[in-house]
Amino acid sequence: MKNTIKVERAIKNLTQEELAKLISVSRQTINSIEKNRYIPSTILALKLSKVFGKNVNEIFELENDD
């Protein structure tokens, strides 16, 4: 799965730390999600969607091997 969190974060001018605080996770979790090392839960994905004001499908995309 790939995501556009880094781009969305840049649009909103948020650091990883700031985004982490907004959705109650650690900065390392945001970093892991951005690097596709960790797939967030539904709740976390929805929280990210709420922060960025975009649909979950616009932030996360399935890849062929998923």
Place this chain on the structure above:
Amino acid sequence: MDQIQKELNLLPENFKKIAFLIMLLTVLFISLSIFKVIEIDNRLVKKIAGSTFLLSLLILSITRNKIEDELTLKIRVKAYAASFIYGVSVTIVFPLINLILKGSFESKKGVHELLISMFIFYFIMIFLMKKNR
């Protein structure tokens, strides 16, 4: 993070100090026994020290860190699973190693040693998984 606390019921962060205190007291107890300051049967010292050290490791493993989220929860669960698999593997393999090296299935390793090594394995796994996240 409150949701994580509800799911896991981890001990508050302060309990780490209690765990390290118990560990320190255990080391002190062993030292006092080795240097004959207190006269206690060696087997009893081993049992008491093993139990208190195990208790300190248990408290450490179920104490929350500063930041707990779904990723740290996942890491904890994976580390517990890995240490369980390690424990079972050691239980199966050690008698075979004893057989090859000493010609006997019997092992002097007790339950305390096994559980302590499982906890150590757990903490190593936590460290490695947090480092590579």
